[in-house]
Amino acid sequence: MIYLVPESEVEKTCEIFCEKNALADFHTEKYLNRVVTSPNQLVEKIQIFDAGKDDRIMELVKLLATDSILKNDPDKEFDELRFAVDDDGTNILVIINKSEITGAVDIDNMYEFASSHCDDFKDLRDDEDVVINREWILNKLTEEEN
Structure with a gap:
């Protein structure tokens, strides 16, 4: 799941996905969360994962x-x-x-x-970093x- 948000919304978006008090549990084996701030970054992330x-x-x-x-x-x-x-x-x-x-x-x-x-990198799906x-x-x- 790749989320395109304005730079000003990155911190808030990360809180939604990462904080202990997140609105929902977005950590699943099926999805990997990423937050990007430009359409070019969005396309690049898709291409990286497709490859x-x-x-x-x-x-x-x-x-x-x-x-x-x-x-x-x-x-x-x-x-x-x-x-x-x-x-x-x-x-x-x-x-x-x-x-x-x-x-x-x-x-x-x-x-x-x-x-x-x-x-030393954790398993891709266990890493909590989204940006x-x-x-x-x-x-x-x-x-x-x-």
Whole structure:
């Protein structure tokens, strides 16, 4: 279940799903809850799950890809990386700058690498985090360092 809400409603929406006094028990084996704040994030989450990938690991892959892109081309400008599957079924991150796709990165190997190093991630359906984005993965990595 992916919920598209305005940025101003994220905290309230998370309370509905996560707090001890939530309005209802939304934790079931059948559903995985996510909260996103843009139509592009909604589409991306759907594509990630349709590809059988873990969106938490995908956020780590985006960090790895960003680092790789900037090491290879320090002057490369882009606003975001977004998951997609190309015509031949390869998992990629499209590079977007000013709403235009300016390139793509094949991420199958990066995903496998990141997945093999995420042993401490809980089972996807047991994780109570519902907002999975760049800020989330940066916080997770900071927690691990401490």
